[in-house]
Amino acid sequence: HVQLVESGGGSVQVGxxxxxxxxxxxxxxxxGNWCTGWFRQAPGQEREGVAAQRxxxxxxxxxxxxxxxxxxxxxxxxxxLQMNSLKPEDTAMYYCAATRSCPRQLFLxxxxxxxxxxxxxxx
Numbered sequence: 001h002v003q004l005v006e007s008g009g010g011s012v013q014v015g016x017x018x019x020x021x022x023x024x025x026x027x028x029x030x031x032g033n034w035c036t037g038w039f040r041q042a043p044g045q046e047r048e049g050v051a052a053q054r055x056x057x058x059x060x061x062x063x064x065x066x067x068x069x070x071x072x073x074x075x076x077x078x079x080x081l082q083m084n085s086l087k088p089e090d091t092a093m094y095y096c097a098a099t100r101s102c103p104r105q106l107f108l109x110x111x112x113x114x115x116x117x118x119x120x121x122x123x
Contacts (some may be wrong), residue, residue, distance in 0.1 A: 002114045004096045009119030012086055016123070022096030022116055027077070035102035036079045038070060039109055040092035040121070045106040047095070049107025051081060061107055064090075070076040086123045093118040 010021040020038065027034060051060045051070035058070045071083045079096060084103035096116040103111025 004116035006094065006096045006116040006119040009094060009121050011077060011122040014086065014088060014123055017082070017084045017120060018086065019122070020083070020094055020096075020119060021094055021104075022079040022081075024077045024079065024098055024114075027098065027100075027114075029103060032039060034098060035106065035112070036072065036096065036098045037106060037112065038079070038081045039097055039107075039112075040090075040094045042092040045092075047109040048092075049109065050094070051058050053107040054081060054102045054106065059106060077084050083121070086121075088123050090121060091123050092121060094121050 003025045004022055006022050012033050035054045038050040039047050040050050041047040049061055050064055053070055053072045060068050067085045071080050095118045097112035098114045099112045
């Protein structure tokens, strides 16, 4: 079955950087119409889409564009989120997600079937 395991969270000062990684297993080589993405959720807030990847294309949410970069290593089936110029408002639990068929709205959490356990980022 499909499993997602995140790593790389932690505490960082304002303006610092962190790299999150998500290793996906059980989805073959992740080709086809698989989508993977990063979401985050702060206490008392809804889960927010941060970045997504689909068939070689990546997209970042407006709130992080220019600061966060998502990339996928197809050989390792790993999705990486590079976060630069971190702000206090970036503090949240970050989750990796995947789905077999990309939702029309890439940043809609209900469109994803598989989730990791989350990793905390504190700025």
